[in-house]
Amino acid sequence: MLRVFLILLLFILPLSACAVQPQGQSEPPSAALASYYPELKYQEMSPTPVSGIYEVVIESGDVLYFVPASGHMFLGDLWTADGQNLTQENKSRRMSSKVNLFPLEKAIKIGDGPHQVIEVTDPDCPFCRHGSDYFAGRDDVTRYVFLFPLEELHPHAAAKARFILAADDPEQAYEDVFSGKYDSQPVPDAPDDGRLQLFREIAHKAGVTGTPHFWIDGQHVTGYNPQQFDALLNQ
Template sequence: MSKKWIAMLAASLFATHAWADEAGLKKAIEATYPKVKVDSVVKTPYAGLYEVFLDGQIIYTDDKFSFLIAEGRLVEPKSKRDITGERMDELTRVDFASLPLDQAVKVVKGNGSRKLVVFSDPDCPYCKRLEQKELSNINDVTIYTFLFPLEQLHPDAANKSRAIWCAPDRAKAWNDWILNGQLPKAQGTCDTPIEKVAELGRKLNVTSTPTLIFADGKRMLGAYPAKDIEKAMAAAPGSKK
């Protein structure tokens, strides 16, 4: 959870009025936190809890807005289903067909029949681990890498992104760097989509790298093992081996 939310939870005194519906509760939350955009409010079937999706996270409250449960997981005991996790998958799903894949570095492995999008920072150690230890063991996939430098963490990442994008062979330049640490020798200049990709990342609430997006719109954050990536690709319609 962000420090902003910790501060708000610590400082807030909530109203005791019972809100008759989701719309009324949404207005109450936004009135209390005018700088926060509430994406949705849905009543759950569990003990009068309401699910609130805001700032890319799920929190819970009651009809009186008398408390907030944040960073908690709602789990169904009998089935062991992670209800919060399932809902996060639904609420953060991406329209894969709408992604501007022409703004990504395209690497085809094997027959390239499956599709995977990765938001990656050239200087992110977890991105390098993902490529070197996990994606290197996956075949028959087309990987679209959106160069997403996090300059506040890696000041030179934008320069590396431009060098890779402007190389005569972007796929080779990306693999040379991410697998072997070698940038293109002749670093030309060209128009790059880096700013557009940054805006896309903001729109999709991409805040860390690597972020993986599968053909069904499901996203995964981090350098997941190859077996988990394979499983997610197998579950995506139209992205079978």
């Protein structure tokens, strides 16, 4: 959320001096957006169920809402009266479409069950570890793990990721790290085979900025959400 506000401050607020469109003037929503906010870079723009309001996906993957008639821009989630979060559903749809960006042959493979689970995870993220425990308790999944250490938050996570990737038995090294074995002792030095950088590049291309992220049989789930895991795996 803080990142979105910084984007607003950098790219939107300085443009408040732009000329206001005359009332009643009709032009395509994309042209109105370019007119009001010429420096704003975005991926896509689409109408919402609310008349006159458009969803704008900016370069970071975050969502803003734009009113072409007045030039107003606002941030937040769009809900229906029955509690349906349309913003989150659309984010999930877009993220689900990115599942093919992940080269499974490069991942750490765990299990051989019928359900495919792709994990983007940080060795020192507590919610990632909860997710790991959840999937370790199931024998119906094949897991493809892509390590994405958030070094700003977890300064030892990158060393742990390199250790896992360089291990003779990466699955066992993964289990050791995620179980906390190396939380109170340093991991052994490990060579860097380039995969960690590859994983970072893939994650960024997929729009991942935090952890964990999961794709369960192609359906995206953000964060540790066992109820949603259950719903997808038990269909």
